[in-house]
Amino acid sequence: MDTIRSSPGRLETSPLLTAAPALRTADAPLIDPFGRRVDYLRVSVTDRCDFRCVYCMAEHMTFLPKAELLTLEELDRLCSAFIRRGVKKLRLTGGEPLVRRNILSLIQSLGRHLKTGELEELTLTTNGSQLGRFSEELYAAGVRRVNVSLDTLDPERFQAITRWGRLDQVLDGIFAAKAAGLAVKINTVALKGTNEDEIETLLGWCAEHGFDLTLIETMPMGEIDEDRTDQYLPLSAVRARLADRFTLTDLAISTGGPARYMRVEETGQRLGFITPLTHNFCEACNRVRLTCTGMLYMCLGQDNSADLRAPLRASRDDALLDAAIDAAIAGKPKGHDFVIDRRGGRPAVARHMSVTGG
Ligand code: SAM
Ligand code: SF4
Numbered sequence: 001m002d003t004i005r006s007s008p009g010r011l012e013t014s015p016l017l018t019a020a021p022a023l024r025t026a027d028a029p030l031i032d033p034f035g036r037r038v039d040y041l042r043v044s045v046t047d048r049c050d051f052r053c054v055y056c057m058a059e060h061m062t063f064l065p066k067a068e069l070l071t072l073e074e075l076d077r078l079c080s081a082f083i084r085r086g087v088k089k090l091r092l093t094g095g096e097p098l099v100r101r102n103i104l105s106l107i108q109s110l111g112r113h114l115k116t117g118e119l120e121e122l123t124l125t126t127n128g129s130q131l132g133r134f135s136e137e138l139y140a141a142g143v144r145r146v147n148v149s150l151d152t153l154d155p156e157r158f159q160a161i162t163r164w165g166r167l168d169q170v171l172d173g174i175f176a177a178k179a180a181g182l183a184v185k186i187n188t189v190a191l192k193g194t195n196e197d198e199i200e201t202l203l204g205w206c207a208e209h210g211f212d213l214t215l216i217e218t219m220p221m222g223e224i225d226e227d228r229t230d231q232y233l234p235l236s237a238v239r240a241r242l243a244d245r246f247t248l249t250d251l252a253i254s255t256g257g258p259a260r261y262m263r264v265e266e267t268g269q270r271l272g273f274i275t276p277l278t279h280n281f282c283e284a285c286n287r288v289r290l291t292c293t294g295m296l297y298m299c300l301g302q303d304n305s306a307d308l309r310a311p312l313r314a315s316r317d318d319a320l321l322d323a324a325i326d327a328a329i330a331g332k333p334k335g336h337d338f339v340i341d342r343r344g345g346r347p348a349v350a351r352h353m354s355v356t357g358g
Helices: 072-084 103-117 131-140 154-162 169-180 197-210 236-246 309-314 319-330
Strands: 003-007 010-013 040-044 089-093 123-124 145-149 183-189 210-215 248-250 259-265 270-274 287-290 295-297 306-308
Touching: 003 236, 040 072, 072 089, 072 103, 072 287, 072 309, 072 319, 089 103, 103 123, 103 131, 131 169, 145 169, 154 169, 169 183, 183 197, 197 236, 236 270, 248 287, 270 309, 306 309, 306 319, 309 319
Parallel strands: 040 089, 040 287, 089 123, 123 145, 145 183, 183 210, 210 270
Antiparallel strands: 003 010, 248 259, 259 270, 287 295, 295 306
16 A cells, blocks of 8 residues: 655555545555465466367367467566566466467567566476477576476377377477476376376486476366266376385475475485375465466366456556456465266366466
8 A cells, every 4th residue: 555654663554645536556565365465377378279188178178269369469568467466476378388480489478577687487398399390599588497287108198198299399399498498397197097107117217318207187177078987087196106115205396386396315306295185275375377368267177267368458557457357366266176986977177277377
């Protein structure tokens, strides 16, 4: 709140300033009704993808008409508004972020906020298919870390899981990222009966190449062609199995998200577990998610959202946009309500993960 100093040592609220409802909140941090500070924005820059992972998409997806997407300039303006409001970490995701045309120009442009120090980290979650051609330019733009999704090291399994992906292309991409100086974290979705026998192999492979590994439980988001209860593998079981072979020490790191981290003492690497269904991570939630059409989702596990495209397009000035962001943050729910319906019911959240990018 704005204050004026009326006499030494005494602070008073200015009646003039508090009475003005249209007052710009231009630089005010984003604090939700539960006192959580929102300083992390994830942006899905496209809903499209060159893969069709079985837990993420149906094989035949209907994507958004291109005309509905925010332009790269609009995405830049939106991200910059969030950065002005105190967002320190920005993650681009999708769909597959690196298949959006000219995406590098957005990344290069956003890199200016790293130079001023306003933004602390600009990063990406990617399936790795395009890292072979983009890694060096990503590093030059200021990106220092990437999360790459990889569920198996077996080419046939890889094709079965991603439907359209090629393992060799992704591995080439991962090693190009490493060679360019990017720190790589591997994200693996743990899938019952599909890759559960391979988690140790993946852990060893990551240790050999200096990659951290995070395991993810499947989340019930969007209609897919398969039954999610067949895919669901609780990470508590995976952890118990790993603990038979490795010494896992809990780390007191919190990123404000659903991941819990451990150190694998034998290899020294960091192992994360993302368990939205078996853990409640909402109390420290510091993030919101923006879609490529400008919808802001305040919670991964809820369907409520706010349209930022209309205020963005309504004026060149950011006042309307700031007001819409404030109203959205004021509606951030306390927590999510994910349940995988064991009777094979509808997904807990109607949209696909590729809309908000996880
Ligand atoms: N295409 C990029 C990729 O695959 O990394 C970025 C977008 S993808 C939606 C982000 C992450 O969400 C990936 O690690 C993916 O494995 C994960 N994911 C997708 N659908 C999921 C689901 N239903 N449950 C859990 N994780 C999911
Ligand atoms: Fe594409 Fe990523 Fe979804 Fe796989 S998980 S279909 S790579 S968006």
